[in-house]
Amino acid sequence: MPVLRSGTQEANGENMATVASTPLPTLTPKDLSSDQDVRWCPGCGDYSILAQMKKALAGLGIPREKFVFISGIGCSSRFPYYMNTYGFHTIHGRAPTFATGLKIARPDLSVWVITGDGDGLSIGGNHLIHAIRRNVDIKIILFNNEIYGLTKGQYSPTSRIGTRTKSSPQGSVENPLRPISIAIGAEATFVARTLDVDVNHLTDTLRRAAFHKGAAFVEIYQNCKIFNDAVFEYATDKSIKADNTLYLEHGKPLVFGKDRNKGIRLRGLDPEVVTLGNGFAVDDLLIHDEKAEEPSLAYLLSRMVYPRFPECFGVFRAVERPTYESLINKQVEDVIRSKGPGKLEELFASDDVWVVR
Amino acid sequence: MSSVARSVEESPSEPQTRGNPVKHRVEELDSVVVRFAGDSGDGMQLAGTQFTNASAIFGNDISTLPDFPAEIRAPAGTLAGVSGFQINFSSHDIYTPGDLVNTLVAMNPAALKTNLKDLEKGGLLIVNSDAFTFNDLRKADYATNPLEDGSLSGYRVIPVPINTLNREALKDIRLSPREVDRCKNFFALGLVYWLYDRPLEPTLRWIREKFAKNPAILEANTRALKAGFHFGETTELFQVQYRVPPASIKPGTYRKITGNEATALGLVTASVLCNKTLVYCSYPITPASDILHALAELKRYGVRTFQAEDEIAAVGAAIGASFGGALGVTGSSGPGLCLKSEAIGLAVMVELPLLVIDVQRGGPSTGLPTKTEQADLLQALFGRNGESPVAVVAPCSPADCFDMTIEAVRIALRFMTPVILLSDGYLGNGAEPWLIPDINALPRIEITHPTKPNHDGQFMPYLRDARLVREWALPGTPGLEHRIGGLEKEDVTGNVSYDPLNHEKMVRIRAQKVANIANEIPPLSVNGPEEGDLLVIGWGGTFGSITTAVNRARRKGLKVASAHLRYLNPMPKNTGEVLKRYKRILVPELNCGQLLLLLRGRYLVDAIGLNKIQGKPFLVSEIESEIHRLAGT
Numbered sequence: 001m002p003v004l005r006s007g008t009q010e011a012n013g014e015n016m017a018t019v020a021s022t023p024l025p026t027l028t029p030k031d032l033s034s035d036q037d038v039r040w041c042p043g044c045g046d047y048s049i050l051a052q053m054k055k056a057l058a059g060l061g062i063p064r065e066k067f068v069f070i071s072g073i074g075c076s077s078r079f080p081y082y083m084n085t086y087g088f089h090t091i092h093g094r095a096p097t098f099a100t101g102l103k104i105a106r107p108d109l110s111v112w113v114i115t116g117d118g119d120g121l122s123i124g125g126n127h128l129i130h131a132i133r134r135n136v137d138i139k140i141i142l143f144n145n146e147i148y149g150l151t152k153g154q155y156s157p158t159s160r161i162g163t164r165t166k167s168s169p170q171g172s173v174e175n176p177l178r179p180i181s182i183a184i185g186a187e188a189t190f191v192a193r194t195l196d197v198d199v200n201h202l203t204d205t206l207r208r209a210a211f212h213k214g215a216a217f218v219e220i221y222q223n224c225k226i227f228n229d230a231v232f233e234y235a236t237d238k239s240i241k242a243d244n245t246l247y248l249e250h251g252k253p254l255v256f257g258k259d260r261n262k263g264i265r266l267r268g269l270d271p272e273v274v275t276l277g278n279g280f281a282v283d284d285l286l287i288h289d290e291k292a293e294e295p296s297l298a299y300l301l302s303r304m305v306y307p308r309f310p311e312c313f314g315v316f317r318a319v320e321r322p323t324y325e326s327l328i329n330k331q332v333e334d335v336i337r338s339k340g341p342g343k344l345e346e347l348f349a350s351d352d353v354w355v356v357r
Numbered sequence: 358m359s360s361v362a363r364s365v366e367e368s369p370s371e372p373q374t375r376g377n378p379v380k381h382r383v384e385e386l387d388s389v390v391v392r393f394a395g396d397s398g399d400g401m402q403l404a405g406t407q408f409t410n411a412s413a414i415f416g417n418d419i420s421t422l423p424d425f426p427a428e429i430r431a432p433a434g435t436l437a438g439v440s441g442f443q444i445n446f447s448s449h450d451i452y453t454p455g456d457l458v459n460t461l462v463a464m465n466p467a468a469l470k471t472n473l474k475d476l477e478k479g480g481l482l483i484v485n486s487d488a489f490t491f492n493d494l495r496k497a498d499y500a501t502n503p504l505e506d507g508s509l510s511g512y513r514v515i516p517v518p519i520n521t522l523n524r525e526a527l528k529d530i531r532l533s534p535r536e537v538d539r540c541k542n543f544f545a546l547g548l549v550y551w552l553y554d555r556p557l558e559p560t561l562r563w564i565r566e567k568f569a570k571n572p573a574i575l576e577a578n579t580r581a582l583k584a585g586f587h588f589g590e591t592t593e594l595f596q597v598q599y600r601v602p603p604a605s606i607k608p609g610t611y612r613k614i615t616g617n618e619a620t621a622l623g624l625v626t627a628s629v630l631c632n633k634t635l636v637y638c639s640y641p642i643t644p645a646s647d648i649l650h651a652l653a654e655l656k657r658y659g660v661r662t663f664q665a666e667d668e669i670a671a672v673g674a675a676i677g678a679s680f681g682g683a684l685g686v687t688g689s690s691g692p693g694l695c696l697k698s699e700a701i702g703l704a705v706m707v708e709l710p711l712l713v714i715d716v717q718r719g720g721p722s723t724g725l726p727t728k729t730e731q732a733d734l735l736q737a738l739f740g741r742n743g744e745s746p747v748a749v750v751a752p753c754s755p756a757d758c759f760d761m762t763i764e765a766v767r768i769a770l771r772f773m774t775p776v777i778l779l780s781d782g783y784l785g786n787g788a789e790p791w792l793i794p795d796i797n798a799l800p801r802i803e804i805t806h807p808t809k810p811n812h813d814g815q816f817m818p819y820l821r822d823a824r825l826v827r828e829w830a831l832p833g834t835p836g837l838e839h840r841i842g843g844l845e846k847e848d849v850t851g852n853v854s855y856d857p858l859n860h861e862k863m864v865r866i867r868a869q870k871v872a873n874i875a876n877e878i879p880p881l882s883v884n885g886p887e888e889g890d891l892l893v894i895g896w897g898g899t900f901g902s903i904t905t906a907v908n909r910a911r912r913k914g915l916k917v918a919s920a921h922l923r924y925l926n927p928m929p930k931n932t933g934e935v936l937k938r939y940k941r942i943l944v945p946e947l948n949c950g951q952l953l954l955l956l957r958g959r960y961l962v963d964a965i966g967l968n969k970i971q972g973k974p975f976l977v978s979e980i981e982s983e984i985h986r987l988a989g990t
């Protein structure tokens with residue numbers, strides 16, 4: 001009778017990467033580059049994300065073979081082919097499901113989901129919210145270009161009203177989704193937003209996501225050079241971005257603007273932009289608390305949309321909750337601890353048996 | 358089934374405990390079919406299951422057919438709310454729950470109305486006469502009371518005031534009138550136990566365990582059961598008591614098992630045999646949910662169950678688990694299989710092991726959730742975009758679900774392919790005795806994972822062995838980092854490739870790999886003459902009816918044989934050759950002719966279909982008369 005296992009035989013601990021007996025390898029971004037030609041359009045924001053991802057992962061101290069990139073379908077979802085890690089380019093919208101199954105089987109791996117605004121919020125919206133709700137320990141990186149890139153430029157669930165595309169020649173009439181609001185509504189434990197062109201912020205944010213234990217959701221504003229160029233210009237153009245963006249810092253007041261003289265305060269239940277000095281002091285401003293148990297303020301920040309407000313970047317929310325796979329595995333381990341590992345003989349005879357001679 | 362008396366003796370009943378036992382004639386029977394029918398709130402499934410257990414433990418061969426409405430609670434007393442449980446128990450081998458019912462227990466007029474047509478002429482009809490009030494009759498659309506209007510004169514009617522007798526037996530127990538009435542199924546069960554001379558002890562033991570925390574209910578059910586038994590002993594309503602001696606079946610230790618239970622046990626066993634963690638991913642759906650329920654209880658065996666947000670997520674998670682090196686399995690019914698098709702196609706492309714279980718039900722669409730059908734065969738084989746071959750297997754009886762589940766796992770792992778196991782509602786919910794296997798005699802499923810590059814210091818994920826199977830390299834293995842996905846793969850390297858000739862090559866390789874499975878499965882065997890006038894060939898849950906019908910026809914001198922395909926893709930290598938040995942081929946199926954289409958298309962034989970699409974299994978007689986029509990007498 002073989003011995004039954006409580007985990008996979010391959011995975012003998014939650015953090016194999018950190019308990020490896022050999023010294024931790026130092027990876028360079030180049031070690032993480034696959035031999036495949038990158039085939040995004042010149043000028044696509046995806047290039048920057050790829051470069052920063054390699055930079056972020058190289059510094060984590062996790063061996064290369066422990067990384068798995070799982071994507072759906074879209075320009076963005078080609079990402080895994082370009083990483084010299086384990087990778088799985090799955091089907092449209094379903095990447096979180098594959099990642100969930102993998103993580104249940106292999107809690108030792110560092111699993112990253114790469115998805116787009118169409119992939120993650122249209123066809124795959126259901127899976128996205130459930131992976132987040134369960135707090136599976138996966139990092140979900142949503143490349144938001146507000147367009148369907150791969151299918152050549154139809155409007156997406158995040159396209160702004162009025163977006164003119166081949167499938168909306170008179171302009172889209174649909175109300176867009178806010179990915180961060182969805183993630184917070186789905187009980188996310190880690191939510192952040194960053195941009196393709198802000199390379200340092202992007203690298204830092206990916207690193208923060210990597211360190212989070214649980215589902216980490218990161219929205220990246222990504223420019224689609226071909227079908228939706230410059231939709232994020234207000235947040236990227238050096239001459240205007242300071243007035244249109246607000247970089248969140250834990251424990252700090254919500255200050256922004258070229259002259260750092262504007263801030264956000266709460267008026268009733270609504271945020272309001274105020275100018276400091278004009279009857280308002282820093283003390284009147286909201287203080288960012290990414291660790292707040294109650295997600296309402298984080299949600300409020302996710303509702304701040306240009307041009308009425310500056311848009312927020314950084315970590316909206318980072319709280320701790322047990323991961324899905326650890327809870328599942330704990331139930332298995334608890335039963336085995338209290339009742340002992342199962343034996344097939346007992347299982348077969350668990351109903352009334354009779355003997356025929 | 359035959360209820361011919363084998364021997365007749367005069368004897369007093371069991372030792373007296375209460376009342377005066379009446380002298381009953383005792384008749385020995387070969388085989389009996391009993392059906393319990395009542396409102397879905399009357400506990401008929403429980404009564405049927407208990408009767409089955411008692412009969413199995415007594416040593417009879419058994420086969421059961423539960424039949425319940427899709428609605429959890431249709432209005433009480435209505436035709437829509439009738440729930441039934443049929444059991445065939447026998448002193449010889451049986452393969453079906455029986456065509457005609459010998460004894461029908463009808464707890465109310467609605468149950469009588471919907472079930473009477475299946476009762477044999479002259480059959481025993483036990484009715485709960487308390488439930489034939491004006492209101493009950495109206496709910497069942499009876500204009501007059503059938504107990505009084507002579508319409509039941511062709512049957513041996515035994516009216517028993519079950520409510521009254523049950524209340525009387527429980528009168529000093531402190532329970533609400535409702536709770537008391539809920540015990541009446543045990544009264545009816547006790548009565549039928551007496552009628553067929555069944556042991557009470559297995560059910561008494563079950564009651565003791567089940568209601569250990571509720572002494573009043575424990576006592577009430579115990580008393581109801583015994584009161585029913587004693588009523589049979591002391592009443593003069595019955596002239597005869599019946600005995601069905603134990604069957605002489607293969608020695609060994611047995612238990613009763615349903616197809617869904619056998620599937621769950623098969624999965625756990627397979628995970629032990631291949632030394633992998635079972636990750637079972639599912640979204641609840643009738644009639645497959647019981648597999649999920651059973652496995653959720655088996656955490657001691659290291660099983661992980663994942664109740665996904667939908668069937669797509671379930672199959673995705675199963676594939677993800679497989680990618681990680683676990684045994685990834687997903688289970689559903691037809692509507693769920695539809696949702697899983699795109700992901701199954703992905704598993705075909707990335708060549709990862711995957712087991713998909715489809716417990717078929719009546720379709721299309723939501724169809725008949727609680728009724729059986731075999732209409733997903735072509736969907737399993739072809740229901741995906743592109744050339745997308747998968748292995749398909751089908752168990753032929755409830756106990757065979759155990760063996761075929763292990764077989765499906767073996768094929769999936771050994772060939773790095775998705776396998777679809779086609780069970781059905783009839784197999785899943787039906788029960789039969791299961792000869793508990795010797796675990797050490799079950800062959801291991803040997804699986805290895807590469808740890809080193811396989812090609813000049815590099816790892817080529819699509820390098821294949823002689824059987825065309827690629828290696829299963831697991832994430833976490835240093836040096837074997839690679840990417841897989843749904844885009845067409847270049848041969849050997851697995852890189853994305855749009856090359857036309859490569860595509861054709863890969864399509865053919867994938868098809869050939871699945872075809873190669875035929876080298877590792879048993880040949881098709883035949884029950885009956887090796888050649889002859891007629892071969893009756895089927896697949897899945899029709900095995901019992903086909904075998905019984907063919908055996909009977911052979912006893913009547915016809916040159917007919919039967920064969921059953923448990924492997925549907927690929928089929929056993931000798932299938933075509935077997936078909937050609939018979940003048941005619943009959944293919945009974947619970948669909949419009951799906952296997953028929955395959956056999957005609959693949960083997961160019963002029964096979965004939967016998968098709969039934971009523972949400973019910975074949976009666977033996979339906980197949981038998983078709984055999985007689987085709988084979989001459």
Ligand SMILES: Cc1ncc(C[n+]2csc(CCOP(=O)(O)OP(=O)(O)O)c2C)c(N)n1
Pocket residue numbers: 073074075076077092115116117118119120143145147148149150151156
């Ligand atoms: C089932 C299915 N439906 C439709 C498609 C076609 N399709 C591929 S990618 C895509 C949209 C991708 O948009 P997004 O997720 O925003 O990715 P992007 O290309 O913008 O990075 C669509 C509709 C598909 N591959 N599969």
Ligand code: SF4
Pocket residue numbers: 039040041043044045046075076145149150223224225226227
């Ligand atoms: S279509 Fe847009 S998103 Fe896609 S690769 Fe080109 S620029 Fe990037």
Ligand SMILES: [Mg+2]
Pocket residue numbers: 074116117118143144145146147148149156
């Ligand atoms: Mg997009």
